[in-house]
Amino acid sequence: MNNARLIQYFTGYYWSLQKEKKFIKEHFEQFLRKKADELNYTFSKADWKKTTVYYPCFTVLAGAENFILLKEKRKLNEEERYRLTAVSIMSGLCDDLIDEENWMPAQLFDLLDNRLESLPLSPKAKLILALNEALYKTHRPDIVYEKQLRTAIYWQARSLDQLNPAISTEEILQISKEKNGQTSLMFSYLLDEEWTEIEKEVIAQSGFLGQLVNDTYDIFKDIGSGVQTYLQRFESLVASEDFFVAEWRKLVTLIRESNASKQNKQHLVNRFACVHGYALVAFHQFRDLEQKYGRPVKWSEATRKELVIDMEKWPTRWQLLKAIKKLSTL
Known part of the structure; x- marks a missing residue:
């Protein structure tokens, strides 16, 4: 992917972002503010941004708009966008119930089935x-979504097991793979499509890679919260990066095996590279940590400045461009 094509993809993502933000403002912001006022609830600035920007925009731009490239090229219709946005907002709130209010999967199932008698209705x-x-x-979703929703909630709750210092590396990887993979499949079932088995594998694998990217960017927060991720378990940073690249190659192989057109396959690889290239930026920043803190890295001794990736800095942005171009050729 040359520089001109890279600019084209970033421009496309930018305009998609503006379109989704406008849609959220028109269809959801007033609704959320009104309900919050009725419940005497105030969103923090961070929670509001997570609820009305991060979750829904990532779901649409990095997920659904990529998934539909597996089919005949088209755009999201209004009903699909509404379902995706509503469910992504709910997903963020469900994550908070699990992470902050200690809800269990059975309680979330009861909530969604409107069995409210014994629930702590915050x-x-x-x-x-x-x-x-x-x-x-x-915009009632299909019944296949309802079944997948329960699978996604189960694995989201299982991620609490990562707070256990004794959890095995194999369990960490399984939870990471299933948590975001099953959630990606859940969102794909909100689209008016029938997915083949290979297409489902592409969607799930892209979700797994998204979780690995998230783990590299959240390492400072995870260390402080006691969350165990793959970065803390691999014997070296080279091994961690090699693992990520191997999983990326699996995604590309699955895309090549799909029935999408040749052009759509290349578009999909390039668009996913724009999303998952962030992981290579993190690995680039972490490259000197072993020399300073030993191998494997003593992550708890590293500073916030060393672990937090600042995408506002131009050298980091240039590194992202290199990372995207590298991934697109693997």
């Missing part, structure tokens, strides 16, 4: 109820 839980009611009144 404002966030009531927001989920309101969103779910609005979704089913106007």
Whole structure:
């Protein structure tokens, strides 16, 4: 992928971002503010941005708009965009119930099935109820989504096992693979498509890579919270990066084996490279940590400045461009 093509992909992502943000503003922001006022709940600035920007925009741009390239080229329709946005907002709130309010999968299932008698209905839980009611009144998802939703919730809750210092590396990798992979499949079932088995594998593998990217960027926060991720378990940073690249190659192989057109296959590889290239930026920043803190890295001794990736810096942005071009050729 040359520089001109790279600019083209970033420009495409930018305009898709503006379109999704406009859609959220028109269809969801007023609804959320009104419900929050009724529940006497105030979003923090960070929570509001996560709820109305990060979760839905990533779901649409890095997920659904890529998934549809596996089919005949087309754009998301209005109903698909509504379902994806609503469910991604609910997913963020469900994550908070699990991570912050210690909800179990069975409780979330009861919430979504409207069995409320024994549930601790916090404002966030009531927001989920309101969103779910609005979704089913106007843009009811297919039953296959409902089944996949329960699988995704189960694995999201299983991620709490990563707080156990005794968890094995194999368990960490399984949870990482299933948590985001099953969630990606859940979102794909909100599209008006029938997916082949190979297409499902592409979607799930892209979710796994997304989780690996997230783990590289959240390492400082994860260390402080006691969350165990693959970065802390591999014997070296080279081994961690090699593992990531091997999983990327698996994704590319699956894309090549799909029935998408040759042009769409290349578009999909390049678009995913724009998303997953961030991991290589993190590995580039971490490259000197072994010399300073030993091998394997004593992550708890590293500073925030060493572990947090600052994408506002131009050298880091240039590194991202190199990383994307590298991934697109693997």
